[in-house]
Amino acid sequence: MLLFIDLHKQQLRIRPQIEAAIRRILDHDKYIMGPEVFDLEFKLAEFVKSKHCISCSSGTDALLLALLAYGIGPGDAVLTPFTFFATAEVISLLGARPVFVDIHEDTYNIDPAKIEDVIQHIKEKENLNLRGIIPVDIFGLPADYDSILLTAQKNNLFVLQDAAQAFGSVYKKKTCPTLGNIGATSFFPAKPLGCYGDGGAVFTEDDELADIIRSLREHGKDIGKYDNVRIGLNGRMDTIQAAVLLEKLKIYPEEIQLRQKVAQQYTNQIMHESINLKIQKVSSEVLSVYAQFCVEAPDRNRIVERLRENDIPSAVYYPKPLHLLPVFKHLGYHQGDLPVAEKVSQHILALPMHPYLESDQIASIIDVIRTEQMSLR
Ligand SMILES: *Cc1c(COP(=O)(O)O)cnc(C)c1O
Secondary structure, three states: OOOOOOHHHHHHHHHHHHHHHHHHHHHHOOOEOOHHHHHHHHHHHHHHOOOEEEEEOOHHHHHHHHHHHOOOOOOEEEEEOOOOHHHHHHHHHOOOEEEEOOEOOOOOOEOHHHHHHHHHHHHHHOOOEEEEEOOEOHHHOOOOHHHHHHHHHHOOOEEEEEOOOOOOOEEOOEEOOOOOOEEEEEOOOOOOOOOOOOOEEEEEOOHHHHHHHHHHHEOOOOOOOOOOOOOOOEOOOEHHHHHHHHHHHHHHHHHHHHHHHHHHHHHHHHHHOOOOOEEOOOOOOEEOOOOOEEEEOOOHHHHHHHHHHOOOOOEOOOOOOHHHOHHHHHHOOOOOOOHHHHHHHHHEEEEOOOOOOOHHHHHHHHHHHHHHHHHHO
16 A cells, blocks of 8 residues: 555564563663663764754654743744744744744745845844744755854854754755754654654753753753752653664664655656656755655646545645744734745645655656646646
8 A cells, every 4th residue: 555654664674673672661660761761862862973862752842942941932033934833833832933934946945045134124123032043954855054054153043953854864964953053853753763652852062051951851850850940841752752763763774765765766757757846956965864755736736636536645745834824813924925935835745755665656656647747738
């Protein structure tokens, strides 16, 4: 069967190891902050070459912990692009204001040129304390960090990398999420590296921020558990999820390679058969883990329909750009304010993507799209 993300094929590969790992936890009974949690943090930090890794309860909480560590609150503003809702949600949850920046039409990532414009506008017109930028590595593709970091430095802003979709992607030899001051990722089951529930992690080189985030993750504790020094969260990762991730991390490098192969096959077939789809542009200096394989199609909704008729699942990320969502109405954005994000949300389409997708499955997907496009000519 052709699934959008086939988690079961992966599970079949490592099921005995996962069962043994969970059995070890049932034996030692340390369900919260058990040894597997610290083992995982060490191995994740090693994997991305980061000084600190702080595991936590979800990707959303990873972002929230980072913003709490920076003391974000009312009166503050944080820049964010076209993304999943959670990125902007955490800014608003803390009483600060998300300021949306349009994306680049080829990468769907935040457009550095437009960051400057938005900063200028905030300085001139708004009574807001602009504190940071949350670039998102959308669909697994790293954002343009050289430019983003330069702008951030010039304007004294922090960079919080939202690599929820991009754990293990590479930007100029550095592994995501280590490109900003703090990086956040998610281990939601459908992410490239996922556990069997919710999970996330924060990465940083900064000792002080790491200490604060470790405290925030456990109700703002100090050295001891009951001498709380700040308001925090119950934001820990379960020991069982850490154990699942330890097993999955072992095969992750191979899975990243398999993802490259799948993406390459999609790309080759689309190019060689002159199919009218625009592919997310991955430059030679980056490697994407392809959380999604996204294309833009002029006739997106018809293609979705044809794929469905052929039992091929697809998805739209995201049908509405955040600045036009009802929940952000009070921010005063209108249709036309972020034209690229608006256009992309009309045409974007995610095709099935996982490391175990087979060549003939890819061929059958492309075949349906070709037939549909031929019928329109
Ligand atoms: C999935 C995702 C999140 C949230 O992660 P959860 O683990 O689901 O809380 C945040 N940002 C982006 C870009 C995501 O894709």
